[in-house]
Amino acid sequence: MTNQDAGGGNRIGSTKTSFAIVHALQENGPSRLSEIADELDLTESTTHRHLNTLCDLRYVSRQGKRYQIGLRFARLGRAARTRDPAYETAWKHVQDLAEETQERSQFVVEDYGLGIYIHVETGSKAVRAGFDVGRQIHLHGSSAGKSILAHYPRDRVDEIFDRWELPALTGNTITDREALYDELEAVRERGVGFNREEHVDGINGVAVPVVRDGSVLGALAVAGPSHRLNGDRLESEVPDMLLAAANELELNITYSSPDSSVDHLVE
Known part of the structure; x- marks a missing residue:
């Protein structure tokens, strides 16, 4: 199922959010959940769900309380x-x-x-x-x-x-x-x-x-x-x-x- 974004037309909003998180990690390096959520104006619960999914797919890795870009992106x-x-x-x-x-x-x-x-x-x-x-x-x-x-x-x-x-x-x-x-x-x-x-x-x-x-x-x-x-x-x-x-x-x-x-x- 798709949602409409602010720009109109069919878009999957959750995909945009996931990539916004990835780009934030790219720009800022290893970051805490709260730091990512604050920068993107997201709730910590929403941010956490996206990060968990990205970690499951190995596109984000976690060390302690910090998240960073996963090495799987190297192949892409x-x-x-x-x-x-x-x-x-x-x-x-x-x-x-x-x-x-x-x-x-x-x-x-x-x-x-x-x-x-x-x-x-x-x-x-x-x-x-x-x-x-x-x-x-x-x-x-x-x-x-x-x-x-x-x-x-x-x-x-x-x-x-x-x-x-x-x-x-x-x-x-x-x-x-x-x-x-x-x-x-x-x-x-x-x-x-x-x-x-x-x-x-x-x-x-x-x-x-x-x-x-x-x-x-x-x-x-x-x-x-x-x-x-x-x-x-x-x-x-x-x-x-x-x-x-x-x-x-x-x-x-x-x-x-x-x-x-x-x-x-x-x-």
């Missing part, structure tokens, strides 16, 4: 990250970029209008800003997000902006639609997206799209402190590395796909 995370073979192909390029730039590098894809970190690697000088694998981000404030949006049709971009709006993530975030349309046009023309402290204060970023069969698959990006990733390093040095990596990745994806053949590789 692995399945999500490998659902497209191209995602796995991107991992080596993310590693190489982190080593070459000594900064944080990542591969980001769009899902439900948000950016999702599929791979994250940190170089020897990287700032660990808390953006780990699976983290969701708004697309309009990041270099990777701009690189992806720049290759979407206008109606898709508008759909994303309507759904998630354009929150000011920092004082430098572009929140005006017309200004963003101009920015995306510039990204499309130069093939590179920039983030000048628009996502996180003190952090600059640069990204390039990864295209497969004429459609954007995701974006390769590098981020670092604004005092280090600036000037020629931001404008040309790192973009050149990213463009080379994206080109190689696109070739690897093309020639490793089931549709490619040895005959196709012979000139």
Whole structure:
């Protein structure tokens, strides 16, 4: 039997509550029953029933009086990250970029209008800003997000902006639609997206799209402190590395796909 949620339509409210508990544990780490109930504005009895069910299914574990994410989620995370073979192909390029730039590098894809970190690697000088694998981000404030949006049709971009709006993530975030349309046009023309402290204060970023069969698959990006990733390093040095990596990745994806053949590789 289904219930209707506040947004209308058929929804199973108890499922939403269970996932809200899971997300709270993900964000806060091991937590007591009362802490979870207070954060989600639930009664302790309701929270306890959901936690018991999640523990029975091994998606939550309990140590003493604290609950935490169960290791069974590890397999689900692995399945999500490998659902497209191209995602796995991107991992080596993310590693190489982190080593070459000594900064944080990542591969980001769009899902439900948000950016999702599929791979994250940190170089020897990287700032660990808390953006780990699976983290969701708004697309309009990041270099990777701009690189992806720049290759979407206008109606898709508008759909994303309507759904998630354009929150000011920092004082430098572009929140005006017309200004963003101009920015995306510039990204499309130069093939590179920039983030000048628009996502996180003190952090600059640069990204390039990864295209497969004429459609954007995701974006390769590098981020670092604004005092280090600036000037020629931001404008040309790192973009050149990213463009080379994206080109190689696109070739690897093309020639490793089931549709490619040895005959196709012979000139």
